[in-house]
Amino acid sequence: xxxxxxxxxxxxxxxxxxxxxxxxxxxxxxxxxxxxxxxxxxxxxxxxxxxxxxxxxxxxxxxxxxxxxxxxxxxxxxxxxxxxxxxxxxxxxxxxxxxxxxxxxxxxxxxxxxxxxxxxxxxxxxxxxxxxxxxxxxxxxxxxxxxxxxxxxxxxxxx
Amino acid sequence: xxxxxxxxxxxxxxxxxxxxxxxxxxxxxxxxxxxxxxxxxxxxxxxxxxxxxxxxxxxxxxxxxxxxxxxxxxxxxxxxxxxxxxxxxxxxxxxxxxxxxxxxxxxxxxxxxxxxxxxxxxxxxxxxxxxxxxxxxxxxxxxxxxxxxxxxxxxxxxxxxxxxxxxxxxxxxxxxxxxxxxxxxxxxxxxxxxxxxxxxxxxxxxxxxxxxxxxxxxxxxxxxxxxxxxxxxxxxxxxxxxxxxxxxxxxxxxxxxxxxxxxxxxxxxxxxxxxxxxxxxxxxxxxxxxxx
Numbered sequence: 001x002x003x004x005x006x007x008x009x010x011x012x013x014x015x016x017x018x019x020x021x022x023x024x025x026x027x028x029x030x031x032x033x034x035x036x037x038x039x040x041x042x043x044x045x046x047x048x049x050x051x052x053x054x055x056x057x058x059x060x061x062x063x064x065x066x067x068x069x070x071x072x073x074x075x076x077x078x079x080x081x082x083x084x085x086x087x088x089x090x091x092x093x094x095x096x097x098x099x100x101x102x103x104x105x106x107x108x109x110x111x112x113x114x115x116x117x118x119x120x121x122x123x124x125x126x127x128x129x130x131x132x133x134x135x136x137x138x139x140x141x142x143x144x145x146x147x148x149x150x151x152x153x154x155x156x157x158x159x
Numbered sequence: 160x161x162x163x164x165x166x167x168x169x170x171x172x173x174x175x176x177x178x179x180x181x182x183x184x185x186x187x188x189x190x191x192x193x194x195x196x197x198x199x200x201x202x203x204x205x206x207x208x209x210x211x212x213x214x215x216x217x218x219x220x221x222x223x224x225x226x227x228x229x230x231x232x233x234x235x236x237x238x239x240x241x242x243x244x245x246x247x248x249x250x251x252x253x254x255x256x257x258x259x260x261x262x263x264x265x266x267x268x269x270x271x272x273x274x275x276x277x278x279x280x281x282x283x284x285x286x287x288x289x290x291x292x293x294x295x296x297x298x299x300x301x302x303x304x305x306x307x308x309x310x311x312x313x314x315x316x317x318x319x320x321x322x323x324x325x326x327x328x329x330x331x332x333x334x335x336x337x338x339x340x341x342x343x344x345x346x347x348x349x350x351x352x353x354x355x356x357x358x359x360x361x362x363x364x365x366x367x368x369x370x371x372x373x374x375x376x377x378x379x380x381x382x383x384x385x386x387x388x389x390x391x392x393x394x395x396x397x398x399x400x401x402x403x404x405x406x407x408x409x410x411x412x413x414x415x416x417x418x419x420x421x422x423x424x425x426x427x428x429x430x431x432x433x434x435x436x437x438x439x440x441x442x443x444x445x446x447x448x449x450x451x
Contacts, residue, residue, distance in 0.1 A: 104226040
């Protein structure tokens with residue numbers, strides 16, 4: 001146990017330096033995907049993740065350049081090492097890619113895509129669009145716009 | 160509850176000339192303590208149920224919370240020493256009878272304030288939970304920025320945390336850095352008062368390691384920071400609730416055990432008194448019959 005702790009302390013400084021070819025961990029990403037109530041992936045090794053952000057959708061592979069992004073309503077696709085993919089719908093949140101190739105995807109609300117109903121989403125979208133004409137208050141208007149954007153994204157994802 | 164009932168029962172004993180109480184007094188006291196034991200037992204069961212639910216949701220909340228703080232740890236963001244405005248978020252709840260939960264957070268807050276005020280910095284407190292307000296407003300009333308009530312009745316949700324964060328950001332107090340003080344859950348019988356750092360947008364933006372993060376503009380960073388603030392508050396609240404429920408379980412368990420000890424002792428006293436009364440009546444009858 002003491003030896004392991006000693007090794008860990010020595011390993012940490014190595015992460016701070018620029019990545020060199022000898023660093024094996026850079027080839028794998030430690031992916032954590034969670035919402036406040038549920039954990040979908042915890043420090044998993046996956047091949048690629050597609051995320052929808054405010055500045056556009058992009059894919060994250062191991063050894064991606066470090067970045068911070070804020071999510072918008074849309075679909076997150078996770079490609080596993082064996083080629084299968086899983087899709088989730090996220091409402092908002094943040095994604096962090098660190099220098100050691102660990103990715104933290106924190107979503108405020110996230111559900112697997114299969115659990116969303118297209119008909120309900122379309123009905124919600126129409127209701128929100130009709131409300132848009134009726135509201136005048138700034139905050140209420142922002143809420144309705146958010147609702148429209150989210151429902152549009154759901155409908156687009158399910159079609 | 161305890162104080163009230165014992166005071167009402169102790170009074171008759173003080174007024175009497177005899178050292179032993181009458182049967183009626185002992186019966187009264189026994190009945191009230193038995194009721195109290197029922198109440199503490201049921202409180203323990205309720206806490207046990209709430210604790211198991213809280214611990215289950217803590218598992219995912221922990222992954223969420225530690226990931227939210229991962230950026231600050233990996234980029235090793237440290238607040239510069241010369242910044243003056245601090246904020247302390249103390250996480251507790253409204254309800255008592257849970258051991259040292261509230262007092263340990265209040266103690267940590269008081270020592271932090273003393274340390275920071277000694278260094279000449281300005282500190283403001285956000286109280287999550289009415290008990291904290293009660294403990295702090297007398298001595299540190301002028302440091303209190305926000306009070307939150309109705310905490311602890313229902314399990315904390317992300318929405319609650321976002322309400323608190325919104326209030327803090329809208330309050331107009333431009334803090335440079337801060338910390339959140341909460342009770343970290345270690346096991347059913349132990350918790351520890353812990354402190355996690357909070358950073359303001361400017362501190363994060365001007366930190367040296369942020370340069371390696373690509374393609375960040377001010378808007379994205381602000382959104383990210385606000386989201387991270389909510390995440391950290393949510394994490395603190397979840398840990399706090401779990402610690403509180405387990406502490407309440409332990410406290411009520413101890414109270415029930417104490418109550419059963421007292422009940423045993425009192426039952427013995429009751430039986431002895433009863434036998435003494437019977438013996439006294441027999442003696443009176445027999446001596447009265449002998450006199451005839």
